Amino acid sequence: MLPSKVVRPMRSIAAMNPVRAATVSPGTGADNAQPLIVARALSKTYGAADRHQVTALKNLDFEIYDGEFVSVVGQSGCGKSTLLKVLAGLLPYSAGSVELNGKPLRGPSPEAAVVFQSPVLLPWRTVIENVLLPIEFRKLPIANYRQKAADLLALVGLQDFARRYPFELSGGMQQRAAIVRALVQDPRLLLMDEPFGALDAMTREQMNLELMRIWSGSRKTVFFITHSIAEAIFLSDRVFAMTTRPGTIADVISIDLPRPRDLSIINTDRFGRYAAHLHSLLDAQGGMF
Ligand code: ADP
Numbered sequence: 001m002l003p004s005k006v007v008r009p010m011r012s013i014a015a016m017n018p019v020r021a022a023t024v025s026p027g028t029g030a031d032n033a034q035p036l037i038v039a040r041a042l043s044k045t046y047g048a049a050d051r052h053q054v055t056a057l058k059n060l061d062f063e064i065y066d067g068e069f070v071s072v073v074g075q076s077g078c079g080k081s082t083l084l085k086v087l088a089g090l091l092p093y094s095a096g097s098v099e100l101n102g103k104p105l106r107g108p109s110p111e112a113a114v115v116f117q118s119p120v121l122l123p124w125r126t127v128i129e130n131v132l133l134p135i136e137f138r139k140l141p142i143a144n145y146r147q148k149a150a151d152l153l154a155l156v157g158l159q160d161f162a163r164r165y166p167f168e169l170s171g172g173m174q175q176r177a178a179i180v181r182a183l184v185q186d187p188r189l190l191l192m193d194e195p196f197g198a199l200d201a202m203t204r205e206q207m208n209l210e211l212m213r214i215w216s217g218s219r220k221t222v223f224f225i226t227h228s229i230a231e232a233i234f235l236s237d238r239v240f241a242m243t244t245r246p247g248t249i250a251d252v253i254s255i256d257l258p259r260p261r262d263l264s265i266i267n268t269d270r271f272g273r274y275a276a277h278l279h280s281l282l283d284a285q286g287g288m289f
Pocket residue numbers: 046047054055056074075076077078079080081082083245
């Protein structure tokens with residue numbers, strides 16, 4: 001059974017900003033909305049000219065709106081992680097442009113935080129010390145963030161584990177700590193690369209509900225990479241389906257399912273139709289793996 005706290009009501013993107021939400025619908029014109037991310041003809045090629053070059057991303061055009069939850073699905077090796085690292089400012093792109101909040105993206109931004117598949121906690125530091133690491137890195141006054149860190153740990157059910165070490169936590173708990181570490185800086189944009197890929201099915205479902213709860217209460221924009229079509233539909237406002245390498249966006253599916261969502265929505269016809277559509281898109285690319 002899932003804890004009852006994880007299914008409390010959430011705001012949909014429409015409830016957060018009805019004017020903007022209208023522009024987030026399929027075929028959005030975005031007439032009066034300011035997207036958080038704008039990518040135009042974005043390309044990324046690895047390797048020096050003429051030598052073993054790999055074009056990972058080719059000519060991507062998309063917008064991601066403030067407060068939106070966008071997932072990306074696509075075959076392994078199609079460029080999902082490359083795209084996330086480019087948006088995180090961790091990897092330079094080769095051509096085109098990316099804007100974050102109206103400004104050209106040049107390197108990591110304090111407005112964005114990344115969560116990877118592995119929690120990457122420092123084993124010699126306690127959970128709270130790990131969570132406060134980005135604050136230390138940014139030389140911000142740690143004392144001002146302790147309460148926030150404690151509140152976030154409580155939000156994900158880790159209030160009793162703040163002074164424990166990572167090895168004392170399960171995989172799911174470690175990943176929750178990694179998410180708290182990303183959230184403690186109050187980033188506007190949360191970039192997540194298959195964050196629940198290493199977790200068992202039950203923990204993963206719980207983490208999905210937890211993430212929806214955090215997202216709905218915080219107005220953050222989430223860019224979420226996953227191997228699971230069901231996870232993508234369940235969480236998202238829109239799902240980007242990528243082609244095989246060189247990766248580009250094959251289709252953008254708007255998920256018009258009511259919020260709050262609980263796991264029973266997976267059994268509805270509408271959910272099934274979205275899943276079938278995404279499966280057929282990816283099958284046309286040779287499947288998910
Ligand atoms: P995904 O996350 O969708 O599995 P990646 O973005 O990791 O895909 O990789 C996309 C393509 O770029 C793959 O063909 C991969 O081999 C290649 N690639 C990824 N990182 C590098 C790198 N640092 N140098 C060269 N090629 C890379």
